[in-house]
Amino acid sequence: MKKYAYIGCLGFIAVITTEFGVIGILPQIAEHYQIGIDKAGWLLSAFALIIALTGPFMTLFMSGFDRKKVMLAAIAIFLFTAVVSAMSPPFWLLMLVRILPAFLQPVYIATALSVAVSGSDKKDANGLMGIVFMGVALAMVTTVPFATWLASLWIWESSFIIQGVVSTIALAAIYFLLPAMPVKEKKSYKSQLTILTKPTFIISTAMNFFMITAWFSTYSYFADYLNKAKGMDGTMVSYMLFLFGIIGVFANWIAGKMLSWNVAKTTALFLSGTVIMPFLLYFSGDSLPANIISIAVWGFLYSPSFQNASTYMISSVPNSLEFANSLATSFGNLGVTLGTTLGGWMIVAKGAAYNPWIGLVFGLLAFIMIVWRSFLEKKTEKPNIVIPYH
Numbered sequence: 001m002k003k004y005a006y007i008g009c010l011g012f013i014a015v016i017t018t019e020f021g022v023i024g025i026l027p028q029i030a031e032h033y034q035i036g037i038d039k040a041g042w043l044l045s046a047f048a049l050i051i052a053l054t055g056p057f058m059t060l061f062m063s064g065f066d067r068k069k070v071m072l073a074a075i076a077i078f079l080f081t082a083v084v085s086a087m088s089p090p091f092w093l094l095m096l097v098r099i100l101p102a103f104l105q106p107v108y109i110a111t112a113l114s115v116a117v118s119g120s121d122k123k124d125a126n127g128l129m130g131i132v133f134m135g136v137a138l139a140m141v142t143t144v145p146f147a148t149w150l151a152s153l154w155i156w157e158s159s160f161i162i163q164g165v166v167s168t169i170a171l172a173a174i175y176f177l178l179p180a181m182p183v184k185e186k187k188s189y190k191s192q193l194t195i196l197t198k199p200t201f202i203i204s205t206a207m208n209f210f211m212i213t214a215w216f217s218t219y220s221y222f223a224d225y226l227n228k229a230k231g232m233d234g235t236m237v238s239y240m241l242f243l244f245g246i247i248g249v250f251a252n253w254i255a256g257k258m259l260s261w262n263v264a265k266t267t268a269l270f271l272s273g274t275v276i277m278p279f280l281l282y283f284s285g286d287s288l289p290a291n292i293i294s295i296a297v298w299g300f301l302y303s304p305s306f307q308n309a310s311t312y313m314i315s316s317v318p319n320s321l322e323f324a325n326s327l328a329t330s331f332g333n334l335g336v337t338l339g340t341t342l343g344g345w346m347i348v349a350k351g352a353a354y355n356p357w358i359g360l361v362f363g364l365l366a367f368i369m370i371v372w373r374s375f376l377e378k379k380t381e382k383p384n385i386v387i388p389y390h
Contacts, residue, residue, distance in 0.1 A: 005131035007173050008112030011075055012135025014170040015105055017143040017163045018078050019047055024148025024223045024241055028156040033091045037224055038344030044220055045340035046095060047102045052334035055106035059326030067111050067181035068174065074108035075171045077101045082164035086157045106329035110322040115181060117321070130256025133307035137252040140303065141245025145238050148223070152234030195324060200316040200373050205331050207267075207369035208309040212335025213342070214274040214362035215302050218355040220340040221347060229353040230291055240295050247296050248303030255304035263315045267308045268370050273301025274363025278356035306332060316373070
C-alpha cells in the first residue's frame, strides 16, 4: 500500500536527518569542543560503524517482532538522541547518545521497506521501495539544509532541535496511521543466512561498500569542503545543501523509474558520478556559477546511491528482502565509516581539495564489481541447446 510506503518515508526522513544532520555543522561542533574536524567526523563515522557491525544481527533478531512496534521503538530512540544532543553535553556523551539509534537504524529501514511492499504485486515493489527511499532526498532538501541554515544563524544545537521535531512527527504518524503488523511466519535464521553463500550477492555487497565509500569521502565533509576548497561561508553552504537536496528529490524519482527498467545499468549510470565529480569540482575552481552547476550534478548522481545499492543487492536475492536490505544498510554504512575516515585523514594530511580523488579510486573498484557480477550471471545462464536434425 502506498500509504504504508509514505509512512515509512516520513520515518526515513527522521533517520536521515539524525544521521546526516551533523554534516553541515561539523565545523561548528569542532570549534565548540576545541577538537579537529577529523575527530568531529567520528560523530558520523562511529554512527555508521555501529550500523555496519550490528545491523544484520539486529535485523535477524527482531525479524519476528510486530513491525509497527519495531518502527516505533526505533524512532523513539532517535527522538531521545535528539533531545540529549540539543543540550550540548560533553563530547563523550554526545558521541554515546549519537550511536544509540544506530543499533536500530537498519532494522527500521528493513522493516519500513517490508511494510511498504507487503501485499503488493512484484511489479510495484521497486516503485514502493522508491517512495520509502525518497525520505533520503527529502531530508537532504528540507531538514538537513534547514538545520544547517538555522545553525549558521543561531546555535549549532538548533540542528538537533530540528531532528527532534521531525522524529516526533514520524513517531506520531507510525503510532496513529499504521495498524498492528505481527509477523505471521518467521523465516528461520538458516534460510536467511544462505544468501551469504551466493557469489553474486557477495559481489553486489562489495559494490555497495566501494560505491558508498567513494561518495562519502567527500560528502561527509560537504560543509568543510565547500568552505576550505571553494571559499563558501556557512549561509552559502546551507544554500548549496538545499540545491543538492532539490536535485536529489528529482534524482530519486528518476532512479526509481529506471530501476524498474534495468537495475545494473541504472546503478552504473549514477555510479559514474564518482568518476566525473573529481574533474568537475577541480575545473570549476572558484567560479560560483561553475560550482553551482557542479553541485547540482553531484546532487543528481549521489542522491539515489542508497536506493541503487539496496535494489542492486536485493536483485541478486529477491526472496530475502529484509535481511538483504539490512546487509545493504550495514555495508553501506561501513562505506560511510571508511569514506569519512579517509576523508578526514586527507583533510588533515593534504587538504579538503583532494578528497574527491579518493572517490575516484573507490568508484572504479565499484565499477569492477558490476562488471564481475554481470560476467558471472552470463556465465551461469543456461545455454540454448540446439538438437541437430538427422
